[in-house]
Amino acid sequence: MAGREPGAAAEALEGRASTEVLEEAKSVEFTYRGIFQKTLAANLCKHVVMANRRREWLGSTIQRYSDSPERNGVPAKQFAVIAPDEERLQEHLAKYEPGELDVITVLDDTLCDGVESWAFYGRQPINLRLRRGGTLIVVSHRSAEELLRVIPRKPWPWTLAILPGTPSMGGLWVYRDDGTDMRVLGAIAKVRPDIFELEAVEEVVEEDEKLGDEHLEALRSGYEEVRVYEVASGEGKEDDYEPVRLPGYREMREAIIVEACKPGERNPDYKTSSDRTMRPLVDFDACIKCRQCWLDCPDEAFDVTEEGYFPVNYDYCTGCGLCSQVCPVEDCIVMVNDLEFIEEGNQDVFPKWKEDPEGYREWREEKIARGRVRHSGYFNTDVWAPVDGGTAERSREEERG
Amino acid sequence: METPGRVLKLDPIRSIKKAPVEEYFESGHRTCQGCLSSLPMRLMAKAAGPRTIVLGSTGCMYVANTTYMTTPWVVPWMHTQLGAAGSAAVGTAAGLKALMRKGKIKDEPINVIAFCGDGGGADMGLSAISAALTDIEYNLLIFLYDNESYANTDIQTSGQTPWGAVTTFSPPGKKHRIMQRRWKKNVPGMLAAGHPDTRYIASGTPAMPVDMMDKVRAALRAGGPTYIHVLDPCPKGWHYDPEHSVELGKLALETGIYPLYEIKDGVLEFTGITKQIATGRRRRKPVREYLEKQGRFAHFKNQDYAYFQKKVDEMWEQWIIPCVVAFSYGGPINITGSEPRVRNKNVERVNASWTGEPGHAHEQYEGVSDAPSEPWRDDNRLDEYPNALPSTGH
Numbered sequence A: 001m002a003g004r005e006p007g008a009a010a011e012a013l014e015g016r017a018s019t020e021v022l023e024e025a026k027s028v029e030f031t032y033r034g035i036f037q038k039t040l041a042a043n044l045c046k047h048v049v050m051a052n053r054r055r056e057w058l059g060s061t062i063q064r065y066s067d068s069p070e071r072n073g074v075p076a077k078q079f080a081v082i083a084p085d086e087e088r089l090q091e092h093l094a095k096y097e098p099g100e101l102d103v104i105t106v107l108d109d110t111l112c113d114g115v116e117s118w119a120f121y122g123r124q125p126i127n128l129r130l131r132r133g134g135t136l137i138v139v140s141h142r143s144a145e146e147l148l149r150v151i152p153r154k155p156w157p158w159t160l161a162i163l164p165g166t167p168s169m170g171g172l173w174v175y176r177d178d179g180t181d182m183r184v185l186g187a188i189a190k191v192r193p194d195i196f197e198l199e200a201v202e203e204v205v206e207e208d209e210k211l212g213d214e215h216l217e218a219l220r221s222g223y224e225e226v227r228v229y230e231v232a233s234g235e236g237k238e239d240d241y242e243p244v245r246l247p248g249y250r251e252m253r254e255a256i257i258v259e260a261c262k263p264g265e266r267n268p269d270y271k272t273s274s275d276r277t278m279r280p281l282v283d284f285d286a287c288i289k290c291r292q293c294w295l296d297c298p299d300e301a302f303d304v305t306e307e308g309y310f311p312v313n314y315d316y317c318t319g320c321g322l323c324s325q326v327c328p329v330e331d332c333i334v335m336v337n338d339l340e341f342i343e344e345g346n347q348d349v350f351p352k353w354k355e356d357p358e359g360y361r362e363w364r365e366e367k368i369a370r371g372r373v374r375h376s377g378y379f380n381t382d383v384w385a386p387v388d389g390g391t392a393e394r395s396r397e398e399e400r401g
Numbered sequence B: 001m002e003t004p005g006r007v008l009k010l011d012p013i014r015s016i017k018k019a020p021v022e023e024y025f026e027s028g029h030r031t032c033q034g035c036l037s038s039l040p041m042r043l044m045a046k047a048a049g050p051r052t053i054v055l056g057s058t059g060c061m062y063v064a065n066t067t068y069m070t071t072p073w074v075v076p077w078m079h080t081q082l083g084a085a086g087s088a089a090v091g092t093a094a095g096l097k098a099l100m101r102k103g104k105i106k107d108e109p110i111n112v113i114a115f116c117g118d119g120g121g122a123d124m125g126l127s128a129i130s131a132a133l134t135d136i137e138y139n140l141l142i143f144l145y146d147n148e149s150y151a152n153t154d155i156q157t158s159g160q161t162p163w164g165a166v167t168t169f170s171p172p173g174k175k176h177r178i179m180q181r182r183w184k185k186n187v188p189g190m191l192a193a194g195h196p197d198t199r200y201i202a203s204g205t206p207a208m209p210v211d212m213m214d215k216v217r218a219a220l221r222a223g224g225p226t227y228i229h230v231l232d233p234c235p236k237g238w239h240y241d242p243e244h245s246v247e248l249g250k251l252a253l254e255t256g257i258y259p260l261y262e263i264k265d266g267v268l269e270f271t272g273i274t275k276q277i278a279t280g281r282r283r284r285k286p287v288r289e290y291l292e293k294q295g296r297f298a299h300f301k302n303q304d305y306a307y308f309q310k311k312v313d314e315m316w317e318q319w320i321i322p323c324v325v326a327f328s329y330g331g332p333i334n335i336t337g338s339e340p341r342v343r344n345k346n347v348e349r350v351n352a353s354w355t356g357e358p359g360h361a362h363e364q365y366e367g368v369s370d371a372p373s374e375p376w377r378d379d380n381r382l383d384e385y386p387n388a389l390p391s392t393g394h
Helices: A006-014 A038-053 A086-093 A144-148 A180-191 A198-207 A213-225 A292-296 A322-326 A350-355 A357-371 A392-400 B038-048 B085-101 B118-124 B126-134 B187-194 B209-222 B242-254 B272-278 B287-291 B302-317 B361-365 B379-384
Strands: A026-033 A058-063 A075-083 A101-106 A130-139 A158-163 A227-231 A278-282 A333-337 B052-057 B077-080 B111-117 B140-146 B200-204 B225-231 B261-264 B267-270
Touching: A026 A038, A038 A058, A038 A075, A038 A180, A038 A198, A058 A086, A075 A086, A101 A180, A130 A180, A144 A158, A144 A227, A158 A180, A180 A198, A180 A213, A198 A213, A278 A357, A292 A322, A292 B209, A322 A333, A322 B242, A333 A357, A350 A357, B038 B052, B038 B111, B038 B140, B038 B209, B052 B085, B077 B085, B085 B111, B085 B126, B085 B140, B111 B118, B118 B126, B118 B140, B118 B187, B126 B140, B126 B187, B126 B225, B140 B209, B187 B200, B187 B225, B200 B209, B209 B225, B209 B261, B242 B272, B242 B287, B267 B272, B287 B302, B302 B361
Parallel strands: A026 A101, A101 A130, A130 A158, B052 B077, B052 B111, B111 B140, B140 B225, B200 B225
Antiparallel strands: A026 A075, A058 A075, A158 A227, A278 A333, B200 B261, B261 B267
16 A cells, blocks of 8 residues: 555655556546545446457456545545456456556546545645656646646656536436536547547447437547646645555554544544535624534534634535525625635634734635635535536426426 | 432523533544534534543444544544444443442543434334333433434435435336335334333434534433434435535424424423424425425425325324324323314324325325426415415315
8 A cells, every 4th residue: 555654655656657568557546526426436437447348458447445435525536447458457456546547537626735535644645646647637627827736746747637627416316417427538538548549438438328429429529628738847836745654553552442632622633624625714794703603513613712703724624515504694604616725725814804804805805706606506506517507407497398 | 200320410501602612522524514413413512511421333423433543522432333322321321330339430420422323223223222211220311313314334225214215225216216115213202102211302403503402411411311313414315415404404394394392201392493383383384395405305296295295294283292103092082181282183084194004105196296386485375285284274
């Protein structure tokens, strides 16, 4: 397992260029939001394997052990492994999870600033196990410059491919399929023809009775729309990732005793901020100190200040939006896309308001104007709208006739 | 009735301002976004205070809260087996009592709370909970958080899953649209009716946090074995946007699907919204408002909503105690001496599925039109939907 100790992690990072070793097994990772995008990831893995059957390669898919059972919004990973023969496939599958990845596909761009899906692993860079010359595909409306402000640097050049699109929930059974899985497959075929060719996946789609012409169309649109950006070595955010050190059996206590949290402190070993797609931004001027957000927060993310205000601790806020719903004051708590806060990170904004309320208000309004997340319904929210601009609700109505 | 052993002095929490600031279940757990099962854990620990031992049987709140060698619990917590919430609670309470009697530890009141999910409590651990509630010499609280499925292992049908809901065990098909054909088990009512010596049994929901904390304190004050049943909206299993968790919890109360009540020393009192409905101060909302907001009921047709409404109406109009005791008077003599205020004796018991018709009676609603007329969306035209009328009769 990579990351057991610093030495092992460095070894895993060294990597070989996948184009140098053509005949070796290849691994494709899909990083997604748990539950919301699980069907998307499963579909994608299935199609990677099926497309490789066309050239008589073998393939298999695995989910990272710690991601099952999945939770809403918690980052999860699924892998497709392909190999020219059974021996090499078996060799690859015998690992706990792939150590070097040829392609990493990120289905929600707010995952770019790191993934923490299990305690003690810490917040891992999204491209931690990317091979030399590997490709990171992100579904996003943002530019490469913006994304590279949160994606850590690598000591070798790699490729960033951006497929324009909103994070999709298409495939959860009450959401309409919006073709995002097909578009991602098209993007992979364009930027990495060594994984599979466009013709191969087209054949798979044509043969599948459940898929129609619109899926082929989506596949080709993904092939055409994907933008490629060559990232030089050293380009990107400075990496502050410290490889994990897992406790040995001598350090474990009898009966698996775990130290409790200290009173008044939060669990220091597991932070949940990478669960977040959007974050609550509080207007302290409008706050009536009713305590409702604080009491209803399942993650206990609200601090209590001496003045009676409730600023959010962004290390632990999962961005569920419950506080914005229970707050009785209109627009006091507003949910804003998390990638708007690249400079601030998880820093507490309360001191900012205390020092300069006027400046805070301006800053907040600017953030809201750029990144406000609006919801329009229950199981058909508009945040995860289909690419064509229609809403899931409208599509359902059309279906009913 | 005398309290068995001493209990902690816990003041009632009647308002949000009286809720203590200290947390005993902290941040840093791997639950879903908007998880309303971790909220009752937090509120329960907050209400119980630092002198508490929590026992957790397997389920979401065990697995997600033991995130690889870390824990959000501040108070002592121990994992027990899946169906063993009741046994573990009795064992712990008895052990503490023995240690105190022998002078091995300081003689002081300590809260013992065992929580279990609906799978661990209402299905597997029901016998152990029942046994614990008959052990009246021990102070303990059984806290059942009910998210209506086996949510930890990716949503399988449990005894608490409502009629018609989609789970991985009951997907809607072409031949049978409704695969979950069992009506939800009434666990708090069952336990209250079957354990007359239990001094406190209550139902709550984290969507009403103050009410829930108050009930936890009341249970711990009462002494002896006590039981609280909590309905938790689960965004993962119920398929809705996490931010609507609290709203859905409130809708469950407003539609009358889930009642809030507490039974203190054998006297039942409705609380909160349910009290307003029971005393005629509030109309029940049509159940459709609650059901259509959840993806697990997205396959419902008008006939299914009609059947569901009928069953909920029965709970309110024909049960001996609405929503709690699931039978009606058998003969002309009123054995209780006074009729419950809410019961409507004018309601005819025709077509009541529980009066002895074989099989599942939802087929009788097959004739209900599926035309998309939605009068229940408009509050002013509520009368057009007969089953949505308040409990005063048709």
